[in-house]
Amino acid sequence: MMNGIGLHKKLEENTGLLIFGILFVSSIGGLVQVLPSIFQESLKTPTVTTRPYSAVQLIGRDIYIRESCSVCHSQQVRPLLAEVKRYGPYTRAGEAVYDRPFLWGSKRTGPDLHRVGGKYSDIWHRLHLINPRDVVRNSIMPAYPWIAQRAANADGDIQLKMRALQKLGHPYTDGEIEAAPGQLEGLMEIDALIAYLQVLGTSRGPGDTP
Amino acid sequence: MKTEISSWLVFRLLLRPAGVFEELSNTRPDPHIVFFRYLIWLAVLPPLFAYIGAANFGWRIGAAEPLYLPGGDLVIISIVYFFVLLFGFVTTALVAQWMAATYGARHSLGIHFALVIIVAAPLVAGSIIHLFPHIFINVIALIPILIWSMYLLYRGLPIVLKISPERGMLMASALIGYLLVAAVSILGISVAMWGRGIGPSIGV
Amino acid sequence: MFSVIWAVLGMTAGVYVAAELVWPTLDFGQQWLSFGRLRTLHTNGVIFGFGVSALMGTAFYSVQRTCHVPLFAPKLAWFCCFAWQICVLLGGISLLAGWNGGKEYAELEWPFDIAITLVWVCFAIVFFGTIARRRIKPIYVSNWFYGALIIVIAMLHIVNSLAIPVTISKSYSIFSGAQDAIVQWWYGHNAVGFLLTGGFLGMMYYFLPKHADRPIWSYRLSIIAFWAFVYSYIWAGPHHLHYNAIPEWVQSLAVVMSLILLAPSWATMINGIMTVSGAWQKLRTDPALKFIVLSLAFYGLATFEGPMMAIKSVNVVSHFTDWTIGHVHSGALGWNALITFGTFYFLIPRLMGTGLYSIRLANIHFWMALAGTMLYILAMWGAGVSQGLLWLSLDEIGELSFSFKDIMASMPPYYLLRFVAGLVFLAGALLMTFNLYMTIKGRRTVQVQPPEVRSHQV
Numbered sequence: 103m104m105n106g107i108g109l110h111k112k113l114e115e116n117t118g119l120l121i122f123g124i125l126f127v128s129s130i131g132g133l134v135q136v137l138p139s140i141f142q143e144s145l146k147t148p149t150v151t152t153r154p155y156s157a158v159q160l161i162g163r164d165i166y167i168r169e170s171c172s173v174c175h176s177q178q179v180r181p182l183l184a185e186v187k188r189y190g191p192y193t194r195a196g197e198a199v200y201d202r203p204f205l206w207g208s209k210r211t212g213p214d215l216h217r218v219g220g221k222y223s224d225i226w227h228r229l230h231l232i233n234p235r236d237v238v239r240n241s242i243m244p245a246y247p248w249i250a251q252r253a254a255n256a257d258g259d260i261q262l263k264m265r266a267l268q269k270l271g272h273p274y275t276d277g278e279i280e281a282a283p284g285q286l287e288g289l290m291e292i293d294a295l296i297a298y299l300q301v302l303g304t305s306r307g308p309g310d311t312p
Numbered sequence: 313m314k315t316e317i318s319s320w321l322v323f324r325l326l327l328r329p330a331g332v333f334e335e336l337s338n339t340r341p342d343p344h345i346v347f348f349r350y351l352i353w354l355a356v357l358p359p360l361f362a363y364i365g366a367a368n369f370g371w372r373i374g375a376a377e378p379l380y381l382p383g384g385d386l387v388i389i390s391i392v393y394f395f396v397l398l399f400g401f402v403t404t405a406l407v408a409q410w411m412a413a414t415y416g417a418r419h420s421l422g423i424h425f426a427l428v429i430i431v432a433a434p435l436v437a438g439s440i441i442h443l444f445p446h447i448f449i450n451v452i453a454l455i456p457i458l459i460w461s462m463y464l465l466y467r468g469l470p471i472v473l474k475i476s477p478e479r480g481m482l483m484a485s486a487l488i489g490y491l492l493v494a495a496v497s498i499l500g501i502s503v504a505m506w507g508r509g510i511g512p513s514i515g516v
Numbered sequence: 517m518f519s520v521i522w523a524v525l526g527m528t529a530g531v532y533v534a535a536e537l538v539w540p541t542l543d544f545g546q547q548w549l550s551f552g553r554l555r556t557l558h559t560n561g562v563i564f565g566f567g568v569s570a571l572m573g574t575a576f577y578s579v580q581r582t583c584h585v586p587l588f589a590p591k592l593a594w595f596c597c598f599a600w601q602i603c604v605l606l607g608g609i610s611l612l613a614g615w616n617g618g619k620e621y622a623e624l625e626w627p628f629d630i631a632i633t634l635v636w637v638c639f640a641i642v643f644f645g646t647i648a649r650r651r652i653k654p655i656y657v658s659n660w661f662y663g664a665l666i667i668v669i670a671m672l673h674i675v676n677s678l679a680i681p682v683t684i685s686k687s688y689s690i691f692s693g694a695q696d697a698i699v700q701w702w703y704g705h706n707a708v709g710f711l712l713t714g715g716f717l718g719m720m721y722y723f724l725p726k727h728a729d730r731p732i733w734s735y736r737l738s739i740i741a742f743w744a745f746v747y748s749y750i751w752a753g754p755h756h757l758h759y760n761a762i763p764e765w766v767q768s769l770a771v772v773m774s775l776i777l778l779a780p781s782w783a784t785m786i787n788g789i790m791t792v793s794g795a796w797q798k799l800r801t802d803p804a805l806k807f808i809v810l811s812l813a814f815y816g817l818a819t820f821e822g823p824m825m826a827i828k829s830v831n832v833v834s835h836f837t838d839w840t841i842g843h844v845h846s847g848a849l850g851w852n853a854l855i856t857f858g859t860f861y862f863l864i865p866r867l868m869g870t871g872l873y874s875i876r877l878a879n880i881h882f883w884m885a886l887a888g889t890m891l892y893i894l895a896m897w898g899a900g901v902s903q904g905l906l907w908l909s910l911d912e913i914g915e916l917s918f919s920f921k922d923i924m925a926s927m928p929p930y931y932l933l934r935f936v937a938g939l940v941f942l943a944g945a946l947l948m949t950f951n952l953y954m955t956i957k958g959r960r961t962v963q964v965q966p967p968e969v970r971s972h973q974v
Binding site for chain 1: 536537538540541543545547550551552553555556614615616617618619620623644647648653654655660663664667668671675680681682683686688689690691692693694695696697698699700702710739743746747748749750751753754756757759760761762763766769770773832835836837838840841903907908909910915916920921924925928931
Binding site: 373448452455459477482489492493506508 | 790793796799800810813814825832891894897901904906908909
């Protein structure tokens with residue numbers, strides 16, 4: 103133990119050694135736990151039915167992020183009996199490869215939305231988003247009337263977004279990027295958000311029922 | 313130093329705590345007597361109330377209808393509750409006794425049992441709310457009682473264990489730290505047991 | 517000073533969002549009052565506004581005293597202070613406007629990511645520059661913790677914020693899906709670990725012995741605990757992702773390391789408790805010491821509850837519930853806020869060359885802080901365990917017992933209790949703000965001389 107104290111004296115008396123020591127010791131965990139997953143193919147490979155988001159869905163997703171929806175709604179069905187009964191097939195990593203950032207969430211003040219696609223009609227979503235209490239009496243979800251008043255292409259950045267994602271490996275064709283502003287024509291933010299919600303969880307892992 | 317505690321101590325505690333603290337500071341009770349004559353009965357009451365409430369009214373855990381558990385399960389739960397309480401009382405007294413040296417407090421196990429009685433008595437009295445087992449009502453009723461218990465701990469500990477108020481404050485804080493950890497452990501252990509199939513059935 | 521302002525602003529945002537969870541129409545249909553925007557303002561305001569300002573301020577103060585030299589590059593230090601405040605202020609406004617990276621505690625978009633990195637580099641230069649110039653050979657333990665704060669947060673922030681900018685207000689993370697999740701929680705958990713835990717332990721290691729006028733109880737323990745802490749905390753990140761779509765081995769490793777982490781955390785707590793237990797006479801005249809003593813008890817609770825919730829069989833019920841929120845606040849209110857309040861009550865009168873304006877107000881604040889914290893924790897334990905149990909509950913024929921809607925409809929009473937708890941805690945903080953303001957008003961000039969260096973035996 104006294105030798106240990108002697109060794110530590112060196113660290114304590116040398117700024118550079120202390121900095122290096124801290125950096126070294128604190129990197130180990132990241133190198134072992136985080137780095138391999140960056141290279142793990144199964145975490146980077148989309149499932150057969152997973153597609154990158156269309157232009158409209160992408161705008162919708164960015165609105166979801168802007169309004170911090172994932173602070174109350176998770177998007178991760180855990181492989182637990184009760185969860186699968188309540189929400190549907192559990193989440194596979196391959197379904198999330200085009201999610202930048204991931205939106206699995208940490209809290210359910212409202213229900214999980216991972217498999218919400220197709221469960222409610224567009225009209226239901228529209229009413230619910232503009233005022234949740236119109237369709238769910240005791241809901242504490244905030245109302246989002248402003249997204250029905252703002253155009254989906256108000257920021258004019260859809261092509262910039264898709265090109266950036268293309269750089270990151272999303273398989274968008276140049277044709278799709280060209281056509282994107284046209285697809286947003288005449289749509290409001292709420293339409294884009296609904297389009298995003300309706301695609302959620304519609305892809306499947308291997309062996310899942312549709 | 314006296315070795316007997318009066319039988320009416322618990323009731324006097326709820327009405328005139330200061331006098332009780334003084335009396336206990338001059339008493340050196342026998343741990344066996346304190347345990348068998350007082351602690352055990354304090355541990356019996358909450359499970360008893362809980363059983364009666366649950367059997368007659370059903371547990372209301374907030375959503376929809378009350379939950380009625382089969383009689384056999386209720387008995388087992390009440391017995392477990394009793395032993396958890398008893399275990400809690402005894403370990404708290406032992407932990408306090410272990411801490412006593414650091415703060416220069418009295419060491420006798422009997423007086424630490426008495427300290428536990430001081431803290432537990434209001435909560436045990438308040439557990440009568442278990443007769444109506446609605447979880448939120450229990451929470452609302454027991455929080456002020458808990459605050460009262462903590463107040464009794466801070467005021468009574470230095471007097472009963474014969475140390476200065478400042479050292480008493482430190483020791484009481486340490487004991488509260490231990491109690492918080494114990495409480496959260498009980499939460500964690502219960503939850504882990506549910507996952508193993510002991511308790512309410514959860515689909516994991 | 518700024519830290520106190522952010523504390524009040526950040527906590528007010530917190531109380532407001534707590535109210536919105538009870539009365540959802542409190543946003544009056546306005547975007548910038550919407551729960552999503554305000555909650556992000558709350559978390560960023562308290563962590564980066566209140567927390568970092570307090571850490572920077574106390575680091576700059578204590579590094580000078582422990583090294584017996586004035587600050588290296590004092591103008592740069594002033595720059596750090598003001599530049600950071602501007603980052604937090606503008607960043608907060610950007611959050612209200614909806615600029616959001618989408619990752620927890622890393623919501624600020626890329627211009628701010630770059631700005632805070634630059635300020636952080638300046639922070640490092642001033643801090644380590646001062647240490648390099650020191651007149652006492654050994655570097656004191658509080659500086660190891662502050663140093664770890666600076667180095668590790670820099671590493672985590674830079675990696676987790678890697679993104680391709682698209683417009684001034686939007687960028688896309690270079691990580692996606694499961695990989696992004698693992699990187700995010702490597703960052704997120706250790707932001708808690710090295711900022712909210714490590715940095716504040718640095719604060720504790722300096723101010724507690726100073727306050728108590730006694731040396732740290734065990735030097736040897738502080739060494740072992742420090743390195744074990746820096747090593748093991750990093751691995752715990754994936755316990756935020758139990759039963760999620762990440763590899764099993766990563767989750768299991770997180771469980772084991774989270775449990776191991778309990779040891780260095782508690783070792784440090786015990787070091788603090790044993791140091792202060794010899795200084796009990798000071799409690800009579802010093803309300804600030806009470807705050808620090810109680811903060812150690814809550815530190816013990818939070819650092820025990822964390823590893824416990826990292827165990828998969830507990831996590832299966834606690835994940836996604838209000839229990840997690842309760843855990844966060846037992847640490848944030850019980851440990852971080854309380855020790856910072858205690859440090860402010862100790863430090864500011866000293867800096868002002870006068871006594872604290874009102875000891876009585878400080879004592880009242882103490883009881884309010886304790887009550888607010890306890891109420892918060894109990895309300896969230898109640899809500900969280902109920903939610904977790906009921907969401908998973910199956911009836912006799914193996915079907916779900918309750919609908920999600922019905923379960924959550926019974927939560928508002930707990931949310932009301934939590935709102936009251938926040939209100940009480942905030943009110944106490946306002947008392948402190950008044951008290952410190954009056955103390956500053958009554959200030960006298962303080963002359964500081966670096967002390968004589970006598971020969972030190974280690």
